[in-house]
Amino acid sequence: MAMRRYSAFAIAKEAMSYHLGWERAWGSPAPKKKYDVIIVGAGGHGLATAYYLGKNYGITNVAIIEKGWLGGGNTGRNTTIIRSNYLQDPSAAIYEKARSLYETMSQDLNYNVMFSPRGLLMLGQTEHEVRGYKRTVYANNLQGVATEWISPAKVKELVPIINIDGPRYPVLGALYQARGGTARHDAVAWGYARACSAMGMDVIQQCEVTGVRTQGGKVVGVDTTKGAIDCDKLGMVVAGHASVLAEQAGFRLPIESLALQAMVSEPIKPCMDVVVMANTVHGYMSQSDKGEMVIGGGTDGYNNYTQRGSFHHIEETVRALIETFPMISRLKQLRQWGGIVDMTGDRSPILSKTPVEGIFVNCGWGTGGFKAIPGSGWAMAELMARGHSPLTEEFSMYRFREGKFIDESVAAGVAH
Amino acid sequence: MSKAVSALGGVSHKGFAEVAEAGLRGMITVRGDLSSAAMKKAVKAATGTAVPAARRIEIDGDKAAAWMSPDELLVMVPYEGAQDAVAALEKALAGEHHLVADVSDARSVFTVKGSKAPEALMKLCPVDFGTLAEGEIRRTRAAQVAAAFWKSGADEFTLVSFRSVAGYVMGLLEVSSRKGGEIFPA
């Protein structure tokens, strides 16, 4: 379907007719018999993969199949942080690719995803952490990622509500990425879905994959609740449920599914313009455009597919953040929720060919997937179209047997 | 042994319950086969009590033996008697696979007294005080640290923590027993 441009003028024009003239943002097609490429999972990563298959490689005979509603998994459940200040080369490359694509995403998609490069700080609260972050700054500068180490005074200037004096964990400085920030998570999925739909791709919601069909070690199609669909290539992009799908295709993945929780406070007037991560105390916080303080912490320790986590993680996060931001004690928690994240052996993602020819897998983003969406889609599209991509090279699912890890916990306690 | 001091020097606070650091206590970790004859004999000799059953503490005057796990006991004696008790236990268990370690100085002991003592503890420990049996020792956590406690008198609990966190535990107990914080005001 052709895409009508969004703009202030279009809104003004529609306002004259009570906005009755707006068209669907994306179609609601029935599946065709066969596609060149099927992407399983219409979350941010899956939709972005499809989008770049079309945009960069002209592959548009694509279906994106979604069990529930598009963007309804982790894309719509995260704390929307965008950053690329990773330590290891492969991570910095793909996250910086993603961050740079976020810069122009609203214009590329003609959909305001509200990318807000408001600046992101990772607090150094122990000597050990300071050393890790300084190392990251040096690495980033060689990787083409603009980060710097800033003083406690500068931290206080950027975040007036912060308590930098401890006494337990005084702020000793911060790793600062000025072009890190946030975006509106739902809009990312919706914007991609609209763009994919406009390229003639089929976004098929409420359609669960029930089996993967292979012939002679090669994929030939999938069985779904809306019937069998054939394909030449299959991309599995189902955060949280990757193991279940891999099992259907007959292989196993080095991942475990865990619950990760987040919460928001009631909205208040703007008091913090940047994103702050405090890894010593396992908490991070930003303020949304609605005014809610968006707070996240660590994962549960046990396998879980329920999208509900254990409350004590919320408690741990909150008490730590109160120590650093005393004012939040008098705010109220509005809502908490959970998502299922899949964790690999080194906590870094997998973008990889698989033992089945024609099947590609994108999973294992753990707690950090949202920020990677455009870069992940870009790289995955290249991998699927060309058979290789420099951005995915190191993220093979076979790296574990070689002992070639991409470990980001080196610099920080948690990798969100 | 005047050089030996407890972590907090016996500090106490009086809120709706009275909380106090109870001073040094001889404590010995004993690991081994709890059902063996040698173990029974060794414990009897050290504390005058039987080997406690699972989750039980056997008390005899100022001595006690508490069940810590299926292969571990905590033997309690007066602080001054700990070294002799270690030696005696070692001797009694010789020839059996076992481990005896003096941990008297690795622990802090607290008492929580008063009719509302459970109200202070139920703010800290995820334990059902309604079903806590007489003579039961409960290993759990007190807020963010490991602890064990048992009912040591009509209106009294004894709580043991690691020594390094004694200040934290006393902080917890003081805040939890502060007046006005009664959970079930009379």
Add this chain to the structure above:
Amino acid sequence: MSTRLSKGGRLIDRAKPLNFTFNGRRMAGYEGDTLASALLGADQMLVGRSFKYHRPRGIIASGAEEPNALLGLGEGGKFEPNQRATTTELFDGASTTSQNHWPSLEFDVGAINNKLGRFLPGGFYYKTFMFPRFAWKHVFEPVIRQSAGLGKAPTARDEDRYEYAYAFADVVVAGGGIAGLTAALAAAKAGKRVWLMEQTAHWGGRAVVDGVEIDGKPAEAWVNETVEALGKMDNVTLRTRTMASGLFDHGYIMGYERVADHTPGDGRPRHRLWRIRAGHVITATGAIERSLSFAGNDIPGVMLASAVRDYVVNWAVSPGDRTVIVTNNDDAYRTALALLDAGLLVPAVIDARPEATGALPEAVRARGVRVLAGHGIAKVKGGKRVTGVSICVQAGEGAEIESIACDAVAMSGGWSPVVHLWSHCGGKLIWDEERAMFRPDPKRPATGDDGEAMVTAVGSANGFLTPDEVLADAHKAAGGQGKAPAAPAESEAPMMPVWIMPQGAGPDLRMKMWLDPQNDVKVSDVQLAAREGYESVEHTKRYTTLGMATDQGKMSNINGLAILSDALHRPIPETGTTTFRPPYTPISIGAIAGEARGDIFQPLRRTPMHAWHEIHGAHWEPVGLWRRPYCFLRTGEGVHDAVNREIRTVRNSVGLLDASTLGKIIVKGPDAGKFLDMLYTNMMSTLPVGKCRYGLMCSENGFLSDDGVVVRLSEDTWLCHTTTGGADRIHGWMEDWLQCEWWDWKVYTANVTEQYAQVAIAGPNARKLLEKLGGMDLSKEAIPFMEWREGTLGGFRARVHRISFSGELSFEVAVPASEGRAFWDALIAAGEEFGVAPYGTEAMHIMRAEKGFIMIGDETDGTVIPQDLNLQWAISKKKDDYLGKRAQERSHMASPDRWKLVGLETLDGGVIPDGAYAVAEGVNANGQRNMQGRVTSTYYSPTLNKGIAMGLVKHGPDRMGEVLDFPVDNGKVVKARIVDPVFYDKDGEKQNV
């Protein structure tokens, strides 16, 4: 106007007047008032501005569903934004302010958005603000942020305290209305341990307002008797002001007790968060009345019919003098009766149903009130207050039939069971066509650890709306024996679902029908979302923000769902609901943190010498939960100077390090040697009794995880030292292997870390100092390097190890922790003549770096294997296996291209910045500069008077003498030469004297 009536008010005590302020204006209320009832009693209907359009907002409800009446309450360290006035009890001196307006509530500049409303439909921001690119962050977003956000941010540190409490019960009943009381009594009589909580300060819920009769008594009397009976039962705990805020897995239910919100400053904790483990949960959480969607339904003065009744009956407050009632059910007629009973005017009841002939409508007619069946409100007139309503035919398009003057509208769109707790843990709902409500599906409850239902909904929370049904349901569900409490059966005519009023309203009217008055979501916005393909209820919610306000859509979410379903021509159950997430209503973040703040925010582990360090200038460094002195500052001394002084003291005379935090684990048994050989890369089974050996431990993934000195205490007993951070982790690791893999091996372990205070006495004068204490022969012959002896030193029971991490003559002495402080004092006293001084972790780090010793956490970071650090000498070649060995055989780990440990020396003698990378030529496939090494430790060495560093460099040990480039800040490049990592006393002569 709204006003206080001269009589009545079952909850207020007129003998106890209370003063408070609203926006600085003094007002008065009574004890028993909520902030909302007090404001209404003082004729303050306008209480805030909406989120998006800044429209005037009045009080709508009387409970948790209130979307509008959110106030700033208190001042300074007791200020809290967004306090819901309807659920906050009035107290004397309360200082309240309205929110989200500038410069004032009456005149708000932001209301310009209201005028532009037609240009700001749902989701408009996704379609615009995209050009120019920088403008979102710098222009549009700041404006949007400033106009959103409701209450002011608190600025001061919270002055209140909070706490947790744990409770256990067989049955937890949430809600203290007649259903909850009935269920609690039934369960208690069955011998169950029962916990009953009620979110307000009062028992009884709606029944007491509505004048229900139970067992022949007025509800109020029955409630009082029942509460008294429950209070006498030992197996029952009753709790008011305690809201069941969330249900979590395995019957974990959270109770949010507002202990002292109504008595601030009385020394009690403000909130208590109950964490209750329930065998079974009964939700008796009642139902919430729905609004009706007619144009202008957001104008102050339009309220829920039940709320109007509550204000009149409970607080003797009349929201208006002339109240028009609009309804689709019989229940709203009770409000008419209550108003009439209070002597107020009801100009008309507008009933959307074609006819209204039930007992309640007839009773109202009998009091002379006009009942207009088949009619609706076309629109409400007024701006900051209702002035009248325009009446139309419900089945039409909104043409005005007549206009009725009034100053309040009481609306009722039917009732929605409160299903939040039921749903939090996965309980499912079914659509009840007849009652037009989602109610709990008893076939699909949330299940507990046993796989069985863990929640039962009762009463109106279960969809029963009349007292007779409610009581019977609650009694039965709780396993009640014998007769249930009974109420006379009431015959109410069926309600009629009304999702839009009038049914044929055009776009102009639909743009004025509010679904979510706080966030300004209107009927037209939901229809727009449906039109644009946001068909999933979650899409619609997120696109329009429906139900995302601080009330989470309690009042009108169902209306939105119905409108979405209608727009998509699909039945309501197919649309479903959004996910119910905890908390039921917002709970204070302070309560979630509990007692953990200030000194007890986290455990602080202290060594026996901690207090000494504190009073002697310790500059602390957190290491795990410990704090260790980084250095000891003397008056006027900087950190750097102190560290250098400490190093010189050790190198030239003698220093003391508190090493008590090092882990100490006893490993004992016939298989202990075999076990340690698996744990360490070294051979530990061959270590002779009396000797010490430095050992390495790897994870099963091959990476170096910990190191330390292992001591053989006796034939079958070893003592393993770990790093400070490693003690508990390594002990757990040992137990893991012993319990889960090699459970037939005879080995016991004990973590005795805290049993000992440990002090390193290091420096050329170390022996002399210790000899002054006396009691042991400390000569080289009696206790050679890397050996240990037990004895008495100066009267202290001591285990003395000849080990050195500084490269100097060094003794590490362990004494019982209880004597640690005395021992330390003795050492300080004995060392006075040598100028002894304590040294901290930084001096220790530098001295070990001077010696080329690696440090876990510096040279290792979880990606380093022992081979990288040239520690092959510590890896036994004789062993078939050790933890990590197989991993280290993998191709990447066995690669000769791994970065390896070397020393680094700058060409100019300066210090390389920490963490700097050495670059190689060119860039990689992703355009990143190639790297060939990095700095792992770097210091200024006062001993050598120059910078020294260690690093990992590709093929490093083969490249001695090569110079590497380390780009650092501002385009500068530091050049450093690859050298031997041992900078000081290469032959180790000093430590072995």
Add this chain to the structure above:
Amino acid sequence: MLTLECPYCGVKAEETELQAGGEAHLKRYGPGSSDDEFESYLFMRKNPKGVHFERWRHAYGCGKWFLAARCTATLEVFGTYSAQTKEPPADLQAKIKAKRPNWEGYK
């Protein structure tokens, strides 16, 4: 917020008293094993949406590791048992099978 009964001391402990330890009954592969075996041992996990056998430690209690059979989709706990076993006890397997007829069984 789970509760699991420690089979050693009988305490029905809550999750904050426990430490989770991942999939149970992993067979250790050391030197001499193939790359496949070692990779499978250390990284490849069943991660089922359904019945899962897993390790827990009663960390704040008796300190013992034990094993649990738990459903990762509903969090139902079928039972806990000793860590000193190579595979789930037969009676537990039978109990699970009875409750979940579609369960493909252990392994």
